[in-house]
Each structure stands twice: as C-alpha cells, then as structure tokens.
Amino acid sequence: MSGPISRGFRGLRRTPAGAEGRVPPGQYVTDDFPVLSAGPTPHTPLDQWTFSITQGGETEKSWTWGELQGLPAETVTRDIHCVTRWSKLDTEWRGVSVDTLLDQAGGDAPYVLAFCDGGYTTNLPIEDVTGGQAWVAFSYDGGPLESEHGGPARLLVPHLYFWKSAKWVRGLDLRDENEPGFWETYGYHMYGDPWKEQRYAGD
C-alpha cells in the first residue's frame, strides 16, 4: 500500500555494518531515541513514589524510591526493538533486576500485569520477567532516566517489543490469567517476540 518512490528520500534510518543478526525482521536501526506515548507524561514526586508487587488486591511488598536505590542494581547493555519498527542497538541501562524484587516479595503466579502512572498496563508471562531478563530501570545512558522516556523508573524487558517495557512503572500485579494490557486490548500481540514479528494479535 505505497505510492511512487520519492526521489532521494531516505528518512533517518541507517544500516550499520556488523549489525547483521541483531536486527529483527521488519526493523530498521536508528541513532535517535523516539518518544512514544499514549498520554501525558506523569510526574510523581520521588518522595511519593513507590514500586509494589501485588496479588489478589493485596500488596505483597512495596519499596520507596530510597529503598529501591538501596537494592543491588546492575548496568546492562541491550538492543531494544519498538513495534513501530525502529531498533536501537547497545542501549545502556541501570536498574534493579525484577528477580530481586520478586524474590523479596514472595508470591508466585504464571503472569504479571505491569501497572503505571497514567494508567498504562502491559501483560507478561512471569518467566519473561525472571531469569535475568527484566529490570526496573532508573538510569539510561549513564544518567537519570528522563521523564519522557519513562523516568523516574520504567520496566525494561528488551527481548520483547518495547511496548512491554512499560514507562512510569509503579508495580507488577501477579495474575493467574494472562489479561491483556493497554495495547494488547487494542489489537497488539499478547507476547510480542520481535524475532517472530509478533506485532499484532494473530501474528
């Protein structure tokens, strides 16, 4: 569904040498870091911010900002892939592993629903946010995570499309059912593996 070629138009994309095998199908690499949002940027003051693990209406464990900062944190470098087709390679993040948070909270369930300031949600199987695959990230590229990119903290799950890396995350709700979150409700894939190009429900 496209028209005549626009002479000389390339956009902002590039195909870097050595990136073969790192770019999932249908993606292009960008040096930019596009800001995508479904709503206004929330601004919860840090002295009111908490991250919680909840289940069945109960809070299993909650951390204040200070308490989160006191937990062991990791610096990781990962490629990220947005369903809108841009990929960004070698992005550096610092955060607390979700394994650490779940271990301290106890409780168990097959799925989690991440919930965020502003009402955004996204669903994931618990095995995709454990085993060193997910973080609550508060630093990007060596500095504090900017609010437009999800600061003070966002979920980081780089092996799935980046809509699963929920911005302004405030907690994970442990669930028995895989209930669709915001974009999943509107037609996006429940799982979102970029290597299988699972963009939309039914892919």
Place this chain on the structure above:
Amino acid sequence: MDALDGNAIGGLLIDAFSTEMTAASSTCGTCGAIRPVAELVVYRQAPGTVVRCRTCGSVLMVFVTVRGVICADLTGLASLSQPEPA
C-alpha cells in the same frame, strides 16, 4: 513531547469513517464534556493513535492499523454526532 489536537487526525478519521469528522461533536463517556473532535487531545507517536478528553484525560478513541485494517475503539465516547450532509 506535546500532544496535538483532533485536526492532526483529519486524514485518519476519513480513512476510518469515510467522512470528514474533525467538526463532529464528541461527548466524553467519563466526565460528559462536549467538544468538537478537533479540540480533543491526540497522541500520535505511539503504536496507535490515542485520543483523550481535554477535560478529564480519559481515553475516548484508539486507532490501531492491524494488517491493513483500521481498528477504531470508541468505547470511551458517550456519543459522537454531526449534522446530516445538506
């Protein structure tokens, strides 16, 4: 990143509804605010287009294009109306 308004999705609305819709009157299903679609708050830089009430921020419309089909979720609206063509 600032939000736009309903003017920015004039083309999308024609694609979805086969008619000009920016002057249509919308009623928010959450707070009851009545506004032309052109005055709603629009977030386009996303996996889909999200249209919110300017008064209470509730999601009124979400448009996602899935495999060439425009899916419009209007469940946040109480109503949408515009005059019949002359």
Place this chain on the structure above:
Amino acid sequence: MEGTAVRRRLTWQAATVTSLTRETASVVTIELDPPDWPGHRAGQHLDVRLTAEDGYIAERSYSIASAPGEPLAITVERLENGEVSPYLTQELRAGDELELRGPIGGYFVWGPGDRSPLLLLAGGSGVVPLRSILQDRSRTGSDAPARLLYSARTLADVIYRDELDRYHDGAEVIYTLTRAQPPGWTGHSGRVDAALLAQVAWPAGASPLAFVCGPTNFVEAVAAGLVDLGYPPERVKTERFGATGGR
C-alpha cells in the same frame, strides 16, 4: 455528490512540484500541481506521503498556505531532527513528484460568507493556515474586519513578511518578537500575554471569530487568554502543531 467529494479526498495523488520559494532560513513554500485537486477552503491541510526505495513510508500533514483559487502551495519549516521536513526543504526539487491527499479539515476553516470580526493569532509556523485565510478574505473582497497577531522569534523568522506588510484593506498585522528585536524596533516584544491580547483582540461583544495556530503551548495560552476576555470557547478555533511549531 457528497460521496464523490469525499472519495476524491481519500485518494493519494502524485503532484508535480512546480516551484520552491525560500521564505526564511528554515522555511520553504512548495507550490504543487496535482492532477485532480478538488479545491479547498482556507484553513484546511493536506497529507504528504514519502516512499523510500526500500518501501519505507513517512507521512505528514501540512497546512495549505494558498488561498482557494491560488496555485496550491504548502509552507514547510525544517525541523532540527526532522525526518521529512529536511527532505522537503533541502532535497526536493521542481519537477519532482510529491504524493498528497486532501483537502482535509472541517473545523479549522474560514469562508468569506462569515462576516464576523476575524482575529488570527499565529505562533511561528502557525501563520501558514492563517495566511490562507487572510488571502481568501482579501481575494473575495470580504469586509470582515481582520487582525493578525503574529508571534515570531525574530524578524528574520517572519514568514510572508512582504505580503503581510502589504495588507491595507482593513486587515491589520501586529507582530511580537520573542527572542530578539532589530535596532529601533517599535513593535511588541516578548510572548503574547493577557495585556497584549486585551490590546489586540476584538471586544467579545462584537461576536468575533478567532483562529489560533502554532505550537501547543502557544495555542493553549492564547486560547485560554481569549476565553478570559469573554470569547465563548466555540468562537476560538485552535490548531496545535506540537512543541516545535511544525510537523
């Protein structure tokens, strides 16, 4: 009839670029010759679609700068990290084809049948659709009193300056420069505020019609200011271009 008119707007068509005119250091007006243009109303916009050789597609909306009856033209501001605007303002040449569809818009529109006192408020490149309205008013001999309040960073950033300075037929143009003023500047300085609005706006009792266009922050501050002056919200039409004043 109605169905046919809408179907033509839905269709993409390849228009030939007939000329490019540099308006300011970062702004270019592109004149277009589409094969099947149905005409438009002042204030409307069109969508542009670019396709790269590998099939990558980018789409943007641009306000129509030309008045009904003039050769179709859009005015584009080059955005610093833009994807489409650098191409349109620096790469595109006369003779190239540009895919477009339109006209689009039924809310932010003006027609010469409306005789209300007209108040146009432009922030930066928000002046583009307002220029279309002013030109339409002039070309149709409308006697509706009109004022344009145009907020720009510097005098060099004012688009259509020569043309705007030439309006004498009951259309008044007032500038305010927000970042720097030339030596001897006797016009306004700084952002549009309540005092300047009170000075420039037609009294609410005259049943004026206002069009506000520009960056989101500008539009929201000015629209709120007009409502504070007693303008009914439905008499203040708004079009937001986003943070950087373009798309």
